[in-house]
Every structure is written in structure tokens, then in C-alpha cells.
Amino acid sequence: MSEYRPIAERIKDYRPVELRPSRGFLSEELKRCQDCGIPFCHAMGCPLHNVVPEINVEALHGRWESALYKLLETSPFPEFTARVCPALCEGSCVQGLNGLAVPARLAEYEVSERGFENGWIRPLPPLRRTGFKVAVAGSGPAGLAAAFRLNRAGVAATVYERDRRPGGFLRYGIPDFKLDKKVIDRRVALMEAEGVRFRMNVEAGVDVSGRLIDDRYDALVIAAGARRKRDLPVPGRDLGGVLFAVDYLSAQNRLNSGEIPSLPPGFSAAGKKVLVIGGGDTGSDCVGTANRQGASEVSQFEIMPEPPAVRSPANPWPQWPRILRTSSSHEEGCRRRWNIDSLEFAPSEGAPSKVGAVKCREVSWAGPGSPPRPVPKPGSEFTVKADLVLLAMGFTGPEETPLMPDGLDAALRGGGPEMRIYVAGDAARGPSLVVRAINDGLECAARVLKDLAARAPARKSA
Ligand SMILES: Cc1cc2nc3c(=O)[nH]c(=O)nc-3n(C[C@H](O)[C@H](O)[C@H](O)COP(=O)(O)OP(=O)(O)OC[C@H]3O[C@@H](n4cnc5c(N)ncnc54)[C@H](O)[C@@H]3O)c2cc1C
Incomplete structure (x- = not known):
């Protein structure tokens, strides 16, 4: 509507x-x-x-x-x-x-x-400070929400962000045509006015060590996102012009904001046949971006079947309707296909180090067993021309960093005796939605506050 x-x-x-x-x-x-x-x-x-x-x-x-x-x-x-x-x-x-x-x-x-x-949303700094300090690693919606809530409760919250500007995927994933970045700047300015401190270009665990965080803060909230990209390790994967969707989207956002003077080589879709592999929202964002860059043709292939136009009996109201969705980006021009597996990236005839085509095959999901698996359709192989391939197949979990050397379990074990480590947002639940990340950040902050309150008497007597 x-x-x-x-x-x-x-x-x-x-x-x-x-x-x-x-x-x-x-x-x-x-x-x-x-x-x-x-x-x-x-x-x-x-x-x-x-x-x-x-x-x-x-x-x-x-x-x-x-x-x-x-x-x-x-x-x-x-x-x-x-x-x-x-x-x-x-x-x-x-x-x-x-x-x-x-x-x-x-x-x-x-x-x-x-x-x-109307000025009804304005800075509301806390009236009293508790003396507690909490570090938040990551400034996506989960980290922002955790810092917001902690600060309002009088805890000194410092957000460490390894990227140049705050926002996580709000800033460097979601395209500007869906979310104007001024909206993030406006919120960050409010949070700063309330007392939240932002430390940009600082990777927690690398530029500031876990030990230093441990020494300086009463707790650490890891809100580092789920940023390990799902790859497609098929022949030809190393050819030029096969990019991860999020790298491609982030480059265009950085160009729009003036953070970079031009797109990295090979990142423009101008005049190219673009194939987006992955039928989700990130793929749809790539469609909108490629059309804006002047692609000659944009296709989006998904291995799963086409969702139904209306709810299936197995998906009744009030569940979230798993139905076909056509985004504003799709309406701008895109050929969509479902039940397509991508088998190989083939080199371009004129430039053999670059991709020129993708070999694909139709699959069906009617095979035996549970959960259903894609079954190749005999004789259905085909090749599509593509000079730019964008892999939009999601994320498999949090990246491994010195802060979380062996994943989150290690991070959770890693704090010093007094240090408490909490995890919020996509880093904790896997790739999800902005609204869930915000909610996770708030809930995480509530847990931190409860634990700090329990420690308060001990601290007073110390
Ligand atoms: C292209 C794209 C489009 C999307 N569109 C939508 C949409 O339309 N609607 C929706 O609801 N959801 C959308 N999502 C999903 C949504 O953006 C994420 O679920 C949400 O941003 C997760 O929030 P987060 O704070 O957990 O993590 P993120 O947003 O991933 O933020 C994590 C932050 O942590 C930083 N970081 C990581 N490690 C460290 C470290 N050691 N030290 C300091 N900083 C660190 C990262 O640089 C990053 O800024 C989209 C995702 C993508 C990729």
C-alpha cells in the first residue's frame, strides 16, 4: 500500500x-x-x-x-x-x-x-551517572540500541566501531534508496548529545585489546553482526566480476556519501548483464542498485521454489506470510527465476580473467526424504551471459576476530574475573532483521543493568 x-x-x-x-x-x-x-x-x-x-x-x-x-x-x-x-x-x-x-x-x-x-524527539541525558562503564563492540542497530538503553540508565557507554561511520548494515548494506543515511546521522547526533561515546575506526580486540577493555570497563557487549558471507565455491569462482553482494552494495553507499571518490574497479554495473544469485532482500537491493548504475539487463536467480501468491494452508494467519514479494526494485526491471542452481562461472571470451557467463541447471524440490533437497532436472542445463555476478546468499554467522578467536563460545569464556561479556543482535541469533537486532540490543542492555545492579553493593564496599 x-x-x-x-x-x-x-x-x-x-x-x-x-x-x-x-x-x-x-x-x-x-x-x-x-x-x-x-x-x-x-x-x-x-x-x-x-x-x-x-x-x-x-x-x-x-x-x-x-x-x-x-x-x-x-x-x-x-x-x-x-x-x-x-x-x-x-x-x-x-x-x-x-x-x-x-x-x-x-x-x-x-x-x-x-x-x-516538532522537536518532541530530543536528547534526554540521564540525570544521574552510576559510575559503571560498558564497552559496546559494533554500531549496528543492536549495538546502538544497547548503548542507548545503557546510557539512559546512567551507564557510560562507549561504542567501538571498526568501520568509518556508525550504523552497521543500516549504513553499509541497506541502499540509500531505502534508508537515507541522514536518518542514521540524526540519531547518532542525538545519542552523542545524551552522552554515548563513539570510537570509529577501532576494531575491538585488534586496535583496542580485550585486556584493555577488560581493564577499563565493567562489561562488554559484542554486537559485531553475523558477517561471514556464504560463498558459492564452484568452478570459476575466482574470475573477476564475481562479487559478494554486500561488498557491492557497501561500495555504492560509500560512493554516495563521498567516503570513496569512485567505485572500485569492476564494481559498476553500467552497460553490463547482471546476474544476482539469491532471491532474498539483499538480492533485491542489488537489483535496484544495478539498475541505477545503468545495467543493460538484470536477472535474479533463486534455488528455492517460487513462493505462493497467497498463504498456503501450512502457513496460516497470524503467522508471518511466506508469500511472493515484489519489491520496488523488482518493479524497476528484473527477470526473476526460481528453482535454479548455479553450477559454474565461465570466462568471458574477450577477457578470460573475467566472468562472461554462468552455467545453471533447474532443480525440483519434490525429491524423497526430509528436509527436501534440490534434485537436478535431467537435461535442464543452460547458460546465461553475465558480466557481473552478485552473490546474495546470506551470511553463515559471526566472523572470527581476536575478540572472538574461535567464535562466540571463546568470547563468552574470555573475560577476566570481573569482566562480563554479553552478545546481542545478529552476532547472537544469526542473520535477521533490524527490528530484532534493536530488540536484542535492548534486552541485552537490560541484562547488563541487572548484573551491574547486583554488583553495585560490592563495589560500594570496595
Ligand atoms: C544488504 C542488506 C540489506 C538488508 N535489508 C534489511 C531490511 O530492509 N530490513 C531489515 O529489517 N533488515 C535488513 N537487513 C538485515 C539487517 O541489516 C541486520 O539484521 C542488522 O543490521 C543486524 O544488526 P547488528 O547490529 O546485529 O549487526 P550489523 O548491522 O551487522 O552491525 C555490526 C557492526 O559491528 C561492527 N564490528 C564487527 N566486529 C567489530 C569489532 N571487533 N570491533 C568493532 N566493531 C565491529 C561491524 O563493522 C558493524 O558495523 C539487511 C542486511 C543486508 C546485508
């Missing part, structure tokens, strides 16, 4: 594609929210448990400030989720049983933007 800028216009730039909802549209939609008997959106749908109907009734009657405070009770960064959340709440909306769900995400957008425009 979102409205977007016209394709012919938006494809020429990286500005956000989604339009702000009109007041008339929202009012009509929010009335439908008030017809709900038992709302499932906040209990079953939203990981943050936003009280959607209560927020919406305030918004419906134009009580925007009150709507905002209800939203902020559970959600520290509604401006992020209002832009990039798949809106799990809408998946369990009662109205969605027989028709279209109430667009709660768009209401969240309007409520939060009015909060900024």
Missing part, C-alpha cells in the same frame, strides 16, 4: 523511493485498525511489542505527540524500522485475515517524523 516515486524518475538517483503517506490515506487506514477485536500485531508480530492499536488511535485523532510517546515506550529508533522493517506486525494484523493489513509501518513513519519535526 506504499506509494513510490515514478520509476522513470527514481531510477536516476539514490534518494528514497517511498513517499510519505498522505494524511487522508492514513486516516482512512487507521480507522480500520480501530475495528479490531483482539490485536495480535503487538504480541505475536512485533518483536519490540509496539502497542500498534494504541499508537494508531492517537494518530487517527491527530494526537501525534501522544502517539509518539506510546511508540517510544517500546521502540528506541522508530525512524529506522519505519523505513526498512518488513512489518511483522502487519503479517499478524486481524484485518489481514480477510483483506489488506493496516499499514502500521507507514503510521510509524508519520508519527516518528512528526516527532523530529
